[in-house]
Amino acid sequence: MEQGTLREGTDCHVVARECIAVSDGLQLQWVISGGGLDLAGAVHAHVDRIARTVFCDGSGL
Template sequence: MQRYERTRGTLLHAFTRLHEDGLLRDGVDPVAAARSTIAVMDGLQVQWLLDRSLLDMAEELRTFLRQLVVIEL
């Protein structure tokens, strides 16, 4: 449980900083983004544990985060 809380806190801090720097898409709430990311990570982990051949967990998570964050290169 401590690891979960620490991860949630870290994600909230990261999304808050992105929001402050104007790097989150308009209308994305940092708190909701952190919660959603944890939910997606949990769901992907369960799918991956059930059948590792069905998904690329890292790529699926990157795709989800790209939808939330404006990546400017």
């Protein structure tokens, strides 16, 4: 935020907690599916969505 990259008011701890929770959930789904879930693709898609909401310019990855 100090560098003007993140939107004002972004709570980085909350964003980090959400990313960890989604990652944990996706890993569990990957195990349950026997590796049938595109884990890397799902994590990438989530992080891209988060990036679009927290970056000032709205860009993703």
